[in-house]
Amino acid sequence: MKGFTTEMKEQVRSALIAYCENYPTRNRAAESLQNVSAATVSQLCNGKYELISDDMFTRIAVQIGFAFDSWTLHEGKTFKEITYALTDAQAYKNVTWVVGDAGCGKTTAAIEYRRTHRNVFYILCSEDMRRSDFVREIAKQVGAPTDTTNLRDMLENAISMISFLGNPLLIFDEGDKLTDSVFNYFISIYNRLEGHSGIVFLSTDYIKRRMEAGLRYNKKGYKEINSRIGRRFFDVSPTDQNDIYAICQANNLTDRADIEEVIKDAKRSDNDLRRVKRCIHRQKRMIEARMKKGGSNE
Numbered sequence: 001m002k003g004f005t006t007e008m009k010e011q012v013r014s015a016l017i018a019y020c021e022n023y024p025t026r027n028r029a030a031e032s033l034q035n036v037s038a039a040t041v042s043q044l045c046n047g048k049y050e051l052i053s054d055d056m057f058t059r060i061a062v063q064i065g066f067a068f069d070s071w072t073l074h075e076g077k078t079f080k081e082i083t084y085a086l087t088d089a090q091a092y093k094n095v096t097w098v099v100g101d102a103g104c105g106k107t108t109a110a111i112e113y114r115r116t117h118r119n120v121f122y123i124l125c126s127e128d129m130r131r132s133d134f135v136r137e138i139a140k141q142v143g144a145p146t147d148t149t150n151l152r153d154m155l156e157n158a159i160s161m162i163s164f165l166g167n168p169l170l171i172f173d174e175g176d177k178l179t180d181s182v183f184n185y186f187i188s189i190y191n192r193l194e195g196h197s198g199i200v201f202l203s204t205d206y207i208k209r210r211m212e213a214g215l216r217y218n219k220k221g222y223k224e225i226n227s228r229i230g231r232r233f234f235d236v237s238p239t240d241q242n243d244i245y246a247i248c249q250a251n252n253l254t255d256r257a258d259i260e261e262v263i264k265d266a267k268r269s270d271n272d273l274r275r276v277k278r279c280i281h282r283q284k285r286m287i288e289a290r291m292k293k294g295g296s297n298e
Contacts, residue, residue, distance in 0.1 A: 028143030
């Protein structure tokens with residue numbers, strides 16, 4: 001990307017201000033961002049960004065979920081089902097495990113929900129996460145101090161901050177990637193947050209096979225996790241052709257032949273929305289190329 005224009009910087013500034021509103025103070029918001037100081041956040045929010053580098057603007061934009069592309073979000077049935085699960089968990093402090101196909105829009109729905117609701121914290125899980133990484137990421141996202149090597153103190157501070165908030169919600173994306181060790185540790189975290197915070201896990205249906213095996217072989221922690229999610233997963237609807245058609249329309253791809261091309265390509269990838277986005281981008285670039293050559297989009 002070329003240098004940031006003033007307009008682009010203002011867009012990031014507006015997005016950062018909205019992000020900061022999810023925290024009690026801007027300093028707490030800064031704590032949740034990697035390699036971004038409280039002073040930088042304060043300067044940017046106050047419009048004093050002359051000395052802030054483009055790299056820093058990029059770093060902040062990525063972490064707060066802001067993108068410069070002109071993609072229009074379509075709120076299809078899968079999006080609405082995930083949003084319902086998130087809303088319910090936040091309002092009633094429930095624990096829910098949402099299951100959906102890879103590429104059905106789970107992450108997009110979660111990040112959009114975080115963007116539009118207060119006291120919502122998004123944690124992306126990974127298979128190489130240790131207990132210390134897990135706790136540190138929770139603490140970082142809620143704006144709790146992470147400058148200590150004492151895991152218990154870090155967790156205490158994070159839980160205290162979460163419990164203090166009104167209707168907080170923790171979202172753990174790709175929760176099925178957590179190791180059994182972290183799974184077991186989560187139980188103690190949940191016990192401390194029960195009645196104080198909603199918790200939602202998002203993953204593919206791999207978690208069902210893992211849960212079934214864990215219960216069958218009586219593996220430590222699986223009965224507790226299964227009980228805490230109500231012994232049932234929240235399955236969302238798969239993406240279908242109607243969803244893809246609506247996404248094309250929302251993003252100004254209106255020619256029937258172009259849409260059919262996207263639908264055909266998506267079918268080969270199980271209607272993965274990441275693939276759909278690429279296909280729409282490709283079709284729009286092809287249309288632009290034809291127009292530049294003096295042709296038409298007929």
